Amino acid sequence: MPDGSPAAINGPLHVCADRRLCNEDGNRIQLRGISTHGLQWFGACVTRRAFNAIANNWKADVVRLALYVQEGGYETDPEGFERTVNRLIRRATRRGLYVIVDWHILTPGNPHHNLDRARKFFDRIARKNRNRVNVLYEVANEPNGTDVTWDVLKRYHEEVIPVIRAHDPDAIILLGTPGWSSMGLAHGWNEQQIADNPVDADNILYSFHFYAASHGEAYREALDRASQKLPVFVTEFGLQSHTGDGGNDLQQSALYLDLMKQRKISWAYWNFSDDWRSGAVFQPGACRDRAFFGEARLKEAGKWIRSRMREDDAFPVD
Numbered sequence: 326m327p328d329g330s331p332a333a334i335n336g337p338l339h340v341c342a343d344r345r346l347c348n349e350d351g352n353r354i355q356l357r358g359i360s361t362h363g364l365q366w367f368g369a370c371v372t373r374r375a376f377n378a379i380a381n382n383w384k385a386d387v388v389r390l391a392l393y394v395q396e397g398g399y400e401t402d403p404e405g406f407e408r409t410v411n412r413l414i415r416r417a418t419r420r421g422l423y424v425i426v427d428w429h430i431l432t433p434g435n436p437h438h439n440l441d442r443a444r445k446f447f448d449r450i451a452r453k454n455r456n457r458v459n460v461l462y463e464v465a466n467e468p469n470g471t472d473v474t475w476d477v478l479k480r481y482h483e484e485v486i487p488v489i490r491a492h493d494p495d496a497i498i499l500l501g502t503p504g505w506s507s508m509g510l511a512h513g514w515n516e517q518q519i520a521d522n523p524v525d526a527d528n529i530l531y532s533f534h535f536y537a538a539s540h541g542e543a544y545r546e547a548l549d550r551a552s553q554k555l556p557v558f559v560t561e562f563g564l565q566s567h568t569g570d571g572g573n574d575l576q577q578s579a580l581y582l583d584l585m586k587q588r589k590i591s592w593a594y595w596n597f598s599d600d601w602r603s604g605a606v607f608q609p610g611a612c613r614d615r616a617f618f619g620e621a622r623l624k625e626a627g628k629w630i631r632s633r634m635r636e637d638d639a640f641p642v643d
């Protein structure tokens with residue numbers, strides 16, 4: 326890993342006693358970065374040159390690999406997608422980025438539906454990458470459905486965590502939360518159910534996702550509360566509505582980013598692609614044209630989030 330890169334500086338991460346993400350010296354850090362779009366659709370946006378831009382031009386600390394399970398994803402070609410993920414992990418590692426392996430379940434919303442696949446996938450990926458310090462595992466993107474209660478979801482997490490830990494005992498594992506990783510808010514629940522009955526494991530963080538134009542103050546307050554009770558990682562968010570499209574609510578977005586900075590909550594923006602929706606950072610065709618550097622082919626959201634990512638030091642020591 327290159328000297329001075331995020332993973333070279335910070336080494337293996339762990340969750341500190343105060344529920345914050347810490348580097349190997351025990352300093353609290355905030356990782357900021359970006360998620361790919363579905364790997365089955367946007368291969369042109371995850372090339373070597375794209376990763377050069379993510380690391381050196383966007384100055385991301387972390388890249389999230391969105392491995393859809395359905396919708397033409399993993400289930401259609403397990404070996405092929407496993408190779409793709411391993412290749413992209415190597416690509417991130419060479420550039421000193423942290424990398425989140427995101428098991429992108431969405432529909433159906435019950436992760437137990439994909440439990441056997443998840444076991445196989447994480448067993449193989451964790452075995453292969455067990456010596457890397459920069460790999461984080463996100464075991465369920467957005468569980469959803471009123472039948473997918475925290476109890477149901479917790480049982481899934483308790484099945485998958487040991488599969489990873491068998492190879493990589495200290496790996497950081499990110500846990501989806503009910504209601505599309507809203508800590509349950511989208512179903513009228515909240516973070517307290519999780520805080521009252523947390524998963525019994527070290528080095529885990531709970532995912533929270535928000536889309537600023539859909540999710541205002543109530544969600545933000547829940548994120549703030551949750552971060553004082555549980556380790557939290559915002560593994561996906563948008564400046565737009567929950568469709569990943571529509572107008573950017575930059576005012577709400579700025580409030581969220583300020584809160585995440587204050588509480589040292591790590592984040593990954595959705596998404597680094599040239600999809601037509603407003604949330605994708607590039608204009609259509611930019612990936613094919615390999616125009617990953619600079620602002621020329623960015624949408625409004627891309628300009629805004631790139632400048633926030635480049636803005637300040639991700640690793641203030643305290």
Ligand code: IDC
Pocket residue numbers: 396431466467505534536561567568569570595600602
């Ligand atoms: C959207 C994609 C879109 C795709 C759809 C269904 O932008 O191209 O057709 O998923 O898979 C999420 C999900 C993420 C969504 C995104 C925007 O994790 O997969 O992407 N979103 O809707 N949660 C909230 C928003």
